[in-house]
Amino acid sequence: MIKQRLIVQKIWFSLLKVAAWVNGLALAVIVYFILSRGWRAVSWGFLTQAPKDSMTAGGILPCIVGTIALCLMTILVALPIGVASAIYLNEYAGHGKFIRFIRLGINNLAGVPSIVFGLFGLAFFCIVLKMGVSIASGGLTLGIMTLPVIIGASEEALKSVPNTYREASLAMGATKWQTIRRVVLPTAFPGIITGSILGISRAAGETAPIMYTGAVFFTPDLPASILDEVMALPYHIYVLATAGTQIEATRHLQYGTALVLIVLIFGMNLSAIIMRSKMRKKLRI
Amino acid sequence: MQRHIKMHTKNLDFFYGDFQALHEISIDFIQHQVTALIGPSGCGKSTYLRCLNRMNDLISRIRIKGEAMLDTQDIYDPSVDVVTLRRRVGMVFQKPNPFPKSIFENIAYGLKVNGVKDKANITAIVEKSLKQAAIWDEVRDRLNESALGLSGGQQQRLCIARALAVGPEVLLMDEPASALDPIATQKIEELITELSSKLTIIIVTHNMQQAARVSDRTAFFYMGKLIEVNDTDTLFTKPKLKQTEDYITGRFG
Amino acid sequence: MLKRQVIDKGVHSGFLLIALFSITVLSLIVLFLFKEGIPIFEYVSIKDFVLGQYWYPTDDPADFGIFPLILGSVSVTLLSGIIAIPLGIMTAVYLAEIAPPKVAEIVKPIVELMASMPSVVIGFFGMVVVAPFIQQLFNIPVGLNMFNASLMLAFMSIPTICSLSEDAIFCVPAALKEASFALGATHFETIVKVIIPASLSGICTAVILGLSRAIGETMVVLMAAGGAAMIPGSIFDPVRPLPASIAAEMAEAPFGSEHYHALFAIGMVLFGFTFIFNLIADYISYKFRQVGEASL
Numbered sequence: 001m002i003k004q005r006l007i008v009q010k011i012w013f014s015l016l017k018v019a020a021w022v023n024g025l026a027l028a029v030i031v032y033f034i035l036s037r038g039w040r041a042v043s044w045g046f047l048t049q050a051p052k053d054s055m056t057a058g059g060i061l062p063c064i065v066g067t068i069a070l071c072l073m074t075i076l077v078a079l080p081i082g083v084a085s086a087i088y089l090n091e092y093a094g095h096g097k098f099i100r101f102i103r104l105g106i107n108n109l110a111g112v113p114s115i116v117f118g119l120f121g122l123a124f125f126c127i128v129l130k131m132g133v134s135i136a137s138g139g140l141t142l143g144i145m146t147l148p149v150i151i152g153a154s155e156e157a158l159k160s161v162p163n164t165y166r167e168a169s170l171a172m173g174a175t176k177w178q179t180i181r182r183v184v185l186p187t188a189f190p191g192i193i194t195g196s197i198l199g200i201s202r203a204a205g206e207t208a209p210i211m212y213t214g215a216v217f218f219t220p221d222l223p224a225s226i227l228d229e230v231m232a233l234p235y236h237i238y239v240l241a242t243a244g245t246q247i248e249a250t251r252h253l254q255y256g257t258a259l260v261l262i263v264l265i266f267g268m269n270l271s272a273i274i275m276r277s278k279m280r281k282k283l284r285i
Numbered sequence: 286m287q288r289h290i291k292m293h294t295k296n297l298d299f300f301y302g303d304f305q306a307l308h309e310i311s312i313d314f315i316q317h318q319v320t321a322l323i324g325p326s327g328c329g330k331s332t333y334l335r336c337l338n339r340m341n342d343l344i345s346r347i348r349i350k351g352e353a354m355l356d357t358q359d360i361y362d363p364s365v366d367v368v369t370l371r372r373r374v375g376m377v378f379q380k381p382n383p384f385p386k387s388i389f390e391n392i393a394y395g396l397k398v399n400g401v402k403d404k405a406n407i408t409a410i411v412e413k414s415l416k417q418a419a420i421w422d423e424v425r426d427r428l429n430e431s432a433l434g435l436s437g438g439q440q441q442r443l444c445i446a447r448a449l450a451v452g453p454e455v456l457l458m459d460e461p462a463s464a465l466d467p468i469a470t471q472k473i474e475e476l477i478t479e480l481s482s483k484l485t486i487i488i489v490t491h492n493m494q495q496a497a498r499v500s501d502r503t504a505f506f507y508m509g510k511l512i513e514v515n516d517t518d519t520l521f522t523k524p525k526l527k528q529t530e531d532y533i534t535g536r537f538g
Numbered sequence: 539m540l541k542r543q544v545i546d547k548g549v550h551s552g553f554l555l556i557a558l559f560s561i562t563v564l565s566l567i568v569l570f571l572f573k574e575g576i577p578i579f580e581y582v583s584i585k586d587f588v589l590g591q592y593w594y595p596t597d598d599p600a601d602f603g604i605f606p607l608i609l610g611s612v613s614v615t616l617l618s619g620i621i622a623i624p625l626g627i628m629t630a631v632y633l634a635e636i637a638p639p640k641v642a643e644i645v646k647p648i649v650e651l652m653a654s655m656p657s658v659v660i661g662f663f664g665m666v667v668v669a670p671f672i673q674q675l676f677n678i679p680v681g682l683n684m685f686n687a688s689l690m691l692a693f694m695s696i697p698t699i700c701s702l703s704e705d706a707i708f709c710v711p712a713a714l715k716e717a718s719f720a721l722g723a724t725h726f727e728t729i730v731k732v733i734i735p736a737s738l739s740g741i742c743t744a745v746i747l748g749l750s751r752a753i754g755e756t757m758v759v760l761m762a763a764g765g766a767a768m769i770p771g772s773i774f775d776p777v778r779p780l781p782a783s784i785a786a787e788m789a790e791a792p793f794g795s796e797h798y799h800a801l802f803a804i805g806m807v808l809f810g811f812t813f814i815f816n817l818i819a820d821y822i823s824y825k826f827r828q829v830g831e832a833s834l
Contacts, residue, residue, distance in 0.1 A: 009726035013636055019628035020637070023700075024648045026693055030655065030663050081559050088553035094345065104820060105561035111747070111816040112567065112809065113754025114657075115781045119805045122788075123570045144563050151560070164382040168444070171340060172451055173372035174398040175542060177549040182398065187385055198654075205656025208756040208781070212788055234658040234757075241662055242761060251666070258659045269654050282431075283385040368542060 034258050041256025051218070055240060056249045060257055065222050066135075066230030067204055067264070070214060073139020073226065074146055074203045079196055082150030086192075089151070090158040091180055110148035114208035117145045121213035135226040138214015142203040149202065153195015157188035190279030197272035201265045207234040217243070233261045291316040291485040292337060292374075292455055297351035299332060299509075301344070306332050308510045309351070314455070319477060319486040321496035321517070324506030325532070330489045333506070334457050337487065338374040339367050355455070372399060375453035379460040381440035383432035383447070388424050391432045391443060395451040410450055418446035419476050438469025445476065456480065458488040462495065474499050493533060497521050505529050571809055575802035578602065587803065593767040593778075595787065595797045602800045604807065606769045610777035611811075613770055614684050614763060615753045618691035622752070623745055625692070626699030630741075633700070634707040635729055653697035657757040664690040664762030678774045680764065685773045687763035691752045699748035706740020707733060739826030743819045750815035754808065756781035780808045 045059055052058030085106070093099045121141030131137045161184050169179040185192075207215075215235035223230050237257050240250045292314040299307035307329050314320050322330040335341045336353060339360060353360050360370055372395075383391050392411040401407055411428075415421040420442040424435070432443055441461060448456060458477070462470040477486060477499050490496050496503050497517060504514040505528075513520060513529045524530045531537055578587065582602045590603015629649065633642055668689060669681030710733050718728040734741070764776020765786065778786075784801050791797035 005724050005727065009724045012726050016628050016632040016636060019625050020632040020645050022625060023629055023652060023696060024645065027648055027652050027655075030660070030693075033663060033667050034659065081556055084553055084556040085560060088557035092550055092553055093557075100824075102557055102561060105564050107820055108813060108816050109560050109564050111750050111754070111812045112564075113756065113781055113812055115756040115784050116567065116571070116754070116805050116809050116812075119574075119784065119788075119802060120567045120570050123574050123802070124566065127793075128570075147560060147563070162382070164378060164380065165384055167340065167343075168378065168382045168384070168447075169394070169398075170343070171338060171371055171376035171378075172395040172398070172448065173368050173370075174395075175368055175546050177546055178398045182394065183384055201654060205654075205658065207656075207658045208785055211785060234656055237658050237662055238757065238761070241665060254662065254666075258662055261656060262659055265654055265656060266651065269651070283433075366543070 034255060034262060037252070038255030038259035041252045042259055046256060054246060055244070055253070056246050060233065060236060060260065062219065062222055062231040063233045063236045063257065066215065066232040069135050069223055069230055070139050070142060070210060070232060071200050071204050073135055074142040075196065075200055077140055077143025078146040078150050078199065082147050083154045083192060085151050086154030086158055087180060090155050091184065106148050106151055114145065114206055117141050117209040118212055121209060126213055131227060133214060133216060133229045135214055135223055135228060135230055138210040141209045141213045142206060145206070145209055146199045146203045149199035150196050153199065154192045157191025157195065158184060160191060161187045187283060190276045190283065194272045194276035197268055201268035205234055205261060205265050207238050210235060233257055237261065289316040290314065292355050295352040297336065297353055298349070299336060300348040302346045306509050310511045312504050312511065312514055314485055314487055315502065316485050317481060318501040319481045319488060319499055320502045320504065321500035322487065322489045322504050322506060323493055323496050326491065328506040329509040330506045331459055334459055334487065334489050337457055338371050338376055340376065342367065372451050373453055374455045374457060375448035375451065376457045377445050377448050377459065377461050380464050381437060381444050383440050383443050385431065385433055387429045388432045388443065389428040392447050392450050395447060399451055414446040414450040417449050417480070418442045419472065420446060438465050438472060441465060441469070441473060442476065453484065455485045455487065458486065460489055460491060463491065505532060571802055571806045575799060575806045578796060578799040578803045581796050591769065595800055600796060604804055606767050607778055607780050607783050607804065609769050610763070611753055611779035614687050614691060614759060614777060614779050615749055617684060617688035617773060618695060618752050619749050621688065621692035622695040622699055622748060626696045626748065627703050627741060629696070629700045630703035630707060631729060634704045635733065649697050649700050652693065657694065657755060660690050660693055661758040661761030664758060669762065676774060680776060682762055682764040683774050683776045684763060684770055687759050690758045690762050691755055694755060694758065695748040695752045698751055699744045702744030702747060703741045706737035706744065709740065710736045739822050743823045746815050746819040750812050754781060754812050756785050760785050780804050
């Protein structure tokens with residue numbers, strides 16, 4: 001009887017193992033195609049030149065610059081507000097209805113579809129605040145989208161600071177704010193930075209929020225101010241692949257751009273994780 | 286001998302919500318003496334200790350009744366600045382909790398948050414505190430290394446030095462040696478005896494032999510009540526109440 | 539002394555104000571969606587909008603029935619759920635209970651990398667690789683359809699479902715597992731009869747949030763679902779889910795026109811869906827987490 005149960009277990013465990021590795025397979029397939037069909041397009045010229053001949057040749061430099069500009073704007077918006085919100089939630093707030101209300105708001109903000117952010121960005125930043133299609137509008141839109149991610153990561157980091165550090169600090173006559181500023185935040189710093197980089201890397205890959213608020217198909221110059229419109233990597237892929245007259249002719253460039261984008265994002269993820277483990281070693285957490 | 290009462294509580298009651306954790310505790314703490322608080326686990330000694338520097342304020346839904354005085358000042362008076370109180374009444378915790386900073390920065394922390402800016406001054410006080418805590422020789426060459434690299438006993442002495450740096454008049458110690466090995470414990474106990482000539486020390490301990498070794502006076506707590514308080518020698522050799530005697534001789538606890 | 543207390547109070551209030559920012563933004567989003575979306579209902583009734591079967595916004599007179607769009611969203615989400623939910627939960631169980639640590643160290647990052655793959659790349663992949671493939675494999679006229687989009691959406695939902703479920707399974711106290719083993723149950727039986735029931739609320743939350751992500755996802759459905767605003771008859775029919783409609787048509791809708799307002803109204807509906815999903819997920823996790831902690 002027990003033998004039968006063990007056989008059932010063995011079968012199921014194999015199935016579970018297969019399920020887990022299906023993910024690996026799927027990821028491998030996608031990466032394989034992007035890599036194999038894209039690497040030929042990527043060259044130094046590809047990365048440093050602007051597009052030429054109605055996009056069938058040249059490079060994607062303006063897209064890279066645009067994506068970086070949008071990411072910087074996103075950090076500018078989301079990091080201070082996100083960390084401050086997390087500090088309030090973890091260090092000051094109680095557990096009552098009011099806090100639940102705030103958390104509900106954050107969770108719901110996290111669940112808003114990216115295109116709805118785009119609509120809001122268009123209606124509010126571009127039109128009402130008259131910023132038009134610009135790095136400012138796009139970055140602000142991406143910023144509010146990334147906010148819940150940063151709040152979540154920062155809260156985790158703050159929670160992991162042992163409470164005994166706070167007690168030791170207060171027992172010496174430090175105020176709460178001094179304790180946060182001098183002990184809690186420095187200790188939580190690795191976690192906050194990692195979470196932020198992961199959040200930004202997500203923002204870098206987003207298309208829908210910037211489609212109508214920041215990104216354009218083509219602009220001849222690199223951006224000079226935050227009120228300028230930009231090209232962006234994810235939007236470039238989308239537009240080349242779906243619109244315009246040269247879809248097939250630019251296919252290799254689409255793959256190339258996709259490759260650059262995922263290398264950028266994976267690179268950011270990797271560096272965040274490495275940074276975190278290095279900083280953690282220093283703090284011996 | 287001039288016996289100045291540095292801190293005392295009179296009929297102190299303490300409530301967590303509706304639960305009364307302390308019942309009418311009245312103890313006088315005499316200056317430059319070591320007073321030990323003993324009693325079985327959960328009897329309220331740590332709670333009581335944390336009332337003395339208002340660390341219990343950090344917990345919500347607590348209530349205090351009665352009197353708690355530092356010299357002639359009621360420490361629960363609304364006009365009292367808690368931050369200053371905690372400078373005058375320092376605390377060392379059960380598990381050593383140095384900050385993840387360098388040894389120097391750990392000691393300097395208390396000074397910096399209290400507004401001391403002069404670098405030379407800070408360095409001098411850091412050295413003085415580490416000497417007072419009998420750890421200077423062991424760390425003088427590695428002040429800039431992480432405090433987390435020290436052994437448990439060293440970390441605890443570091444925490445004592447850290448507490449001493451801000452110049453407290455009273456030092457509260459919550460089972461300071463319970464997480465340490467016997468040799469480290471001995472060093473801490475020697476330190477306590479030495480420090481008592483300059484400070485008033487109140488120490489919570491579940492180790493009765495430690496209380497007997499180290500303290501001048503001892504208070505026996507049980508179930509949130511103060512059963513007996515007396516000179517240590519007297520309490521341990523001629524306890525007034527049977528309950529005290531039962532605890533001391535190990536009949537319960 | 540007073541100055542320090544004033545500063546501390548000021549800092550406290552300052553942080554509170556900043557923490558309210560998220561709620562403020564959420565409210566603004568709702569406000570603007572309504573502000574720009576409600577005007578469409580002067581042109582078409584709510585019932586006709588939601589249940590109308592014809593979406594021809596550029597015709598004259600225009601038809602603003604989003605039922606095919608809603609159906610497109612629902613069908614694509616459900617189909618992706620059928621793929622993603624079992625895969626996600628099974629992967630979670632594998633990672634949390636069965637995988638040896640060295641293997642987990644490889645599989646976990648794989649799932650995390652899946653999560654960080656940008657949606658436009660996944661949509662692009664669906665469009666240029668999967669579409670011709672299934673077109674050939676199943677002998678169908680067009681490879682951009684519900685099936686394609688569901689596959690790609692599943693790829694996106696699995697990491698969400700997996701990591702949240704894994705957290706839930708991980709939180710089941712070891713004591714429960716040990717009790718089951720001590721009674722002679724096999725590991726698998728323990729998983730099925732003790733661990734999964736104990737973490738069910740967390741798994742439900744994970745599934746709901748995963749589906750919520752799928753229904754709100756834009757680029758994948760924009761590029762791989764086909765774009766036909768019609769009620770699907772089979773899984774190989776092209777569809778146009780709600781987000782795709784908004785993204786595709788925003789460029790052509792003149793500012794302030796009825797089409798423009800209609801798109802915002804679609805945004806309202808979409809937001810409504812995800813809002814309800816999130817509310818349910820929040821309710822489940824709040825209600826059941828309390829009970830769990832109190833009894834143990």
